[in-house]
Amino acid sequence: MPSEKVLLQKQEKVAQLTELLKGAAAGVIVDYKGITVEEDTKLRKELREAGISYSVEKNSLLRFAMKNVGLDGITGALEGTTAIAISTEDQTAPARILGKFAENKKDYFNVKAGFIGEEIYDEKSVMALSKIPSKEILLSQLVGSLQGPMQKLAAIIKAVADSKETA
16 A cells, blocks of 8 residues: 555646646657667657657556546556657647657557547557648648639739730
């Protein structure tokens, strides 16, 4: 039986995780077993630069926190070594960064599951999400696709205006 002090520390940790999950736009759970210190440092830096919090957590504590926020369906993925990446803003950033990393480290670094809002995704779905470009890239692609037709429309209007001036 754990001491009262240890139990209190665990309850505080669950409360912290619950608050973090409540404010999350998206998150990804990974099995990080076998990752080197150098790889971990590089990965953590990339996640931090993207505004994503990443931490290794005890499955039991994470399970309680997930249940507290209504993500009970993801608790089946909480086996073995577990790290979680949480973004409060970008819904695809955790999947994109960890998915790319997992693609290169298939032997030992694996995506377990993820979530966006209250929607839970399995490993295959998270890997599919990892292929989606960032919001900024999608917006620039949209602007680029709209720019061509708008330039043609402007040229036609100018041609019509010029023809009316000469007439």
